């Protein structure tokens with residue numbers, strides 16, 4: 059199978075990232091942390107393999123992960139920052155589900171991000 063026919067491989071566990079709702083890369087993209095020009099160059103990983111980001115997802119569709127136990131743990135962060143981060147990351151995660159389920163009427167990758175991210179780019 060040609061390289062382009064596969065999904066990206068997770069740099070943490072080495073398994074394929076099969077769904078957009080598992081993708082750290084696309085979550086960071088929809089919340090505006092990765093520019094479209096570097097989307098295909100940035101390293102990919104499963105959300106479940108990236109607890110420093112995944113700990114901010116508050117959605118029942120996301121399976122709970124082991125707590126982060128270092129300076130990046132949600133409890134070690136400034137509470138306001140943590141709350142904002144949780145809101146943003148959770149909205150991004152739900153956006154990925156809209157894309158996966160085809161509910162967002164999105165055809166092109168440049169329409170994936172949250173509205174305020176798209177606005178910032180234009």
Ligand SMILES: [Zn+2]
Pocket residue numbers: 068069070071072073103104106107
């Ligand atoms: Zn992984």
